[in-house]
Amino acid sequence: xxxxxxxxxxxxxxxxxxxxxxxxxxxxxxxxxxxxxxxxxxxxxxxxxxxxxxxxxxxxxxxxxxxxxxxxxxxxxxxxxxxxxxxxxxxxxxxxxxxxxxxxxxxxxxxxxxxxxxxxxxxxxxx
Numbered sequence: 001x002x003x004x005x006x007x008x009x010x011x012x013x014x015x016x017x018x019x020x021x022x023x024x025x026x027x028x029x030x031x032x033x034x035x036x037x038x039x040x041x042x043x044x045x046x047x048x049x050x051x052x053x054x055x056x057x058x059x060x061x062x063x064x065x066x067x068x069x070x071x072x073x074x075x076x077x078x079x080x081x082x083x084x085x086x087x088x089x090x091x092x093x094x095x096x097x098x099x100x101x102x103x104x105x106x107x108x109x110x111x112x113x114x115x116x117x118x119x120x121x122x123x124x125x126x127x
Contacts, residue, residue: 003028005071007035007058008124011044015066023050025057033107034100034124035060041098041109043069043126072099072122079119083110090125097127 007024014022027049035058038044045061078086078101087110091097099110103120113120 001026002071004031004034004124005073007031008069008071011060011062011066012069015062015064018064020062022060022062023057024060025055027056027058030102030107030123031058037098037100037107037109038069038126041126067097067127069124069126071124075102075121075123077119077121080113080117082119083114086110086122091127097125100124100126 003026006026010022010024032049035044035047039047042063043066045063047058047060049056050059072090076086083099087094087099090099100107100123101110101113101120102123103113103118105116105118107123108116108120
């Protein structure tokens with residue numbers, strides 16, 4: 001069970017249908033970091049973790065600025081000089097959207113990784 005893939009597909013489907021708020025489970029540290037980045041870049045609104053007695057759930061407010069998002073499978077390791085190649089593959093235009101990757105410095109966007117000159121493993125794309 002991939003919690004990140006489950007979360008991203010849930011967000012994408014609810015965005016297409018036109019819902020303004022969703023509840024998604026299960027939660028994980030990686031999913032929480034991805035939600036922080038998505039909120040930072042304006043793709044989702046406020047979100048919170050709610051304990052419902054059976055485990056925690058995410059309550060996410062959608063702002064209808066999301067065109068597409070999804071997990072990148074398999075989680076391919078990349079070098080810092082290969083980021084542009086993957087950007088062309090997953091994003092529709094340069095400077096439009098973000099690729100989220102994990103590195104030794106934490107979970108970050110591809111722009112931050114370029115600035116820091118580090119690589120990592122691809123997690124997801126959002127635009």
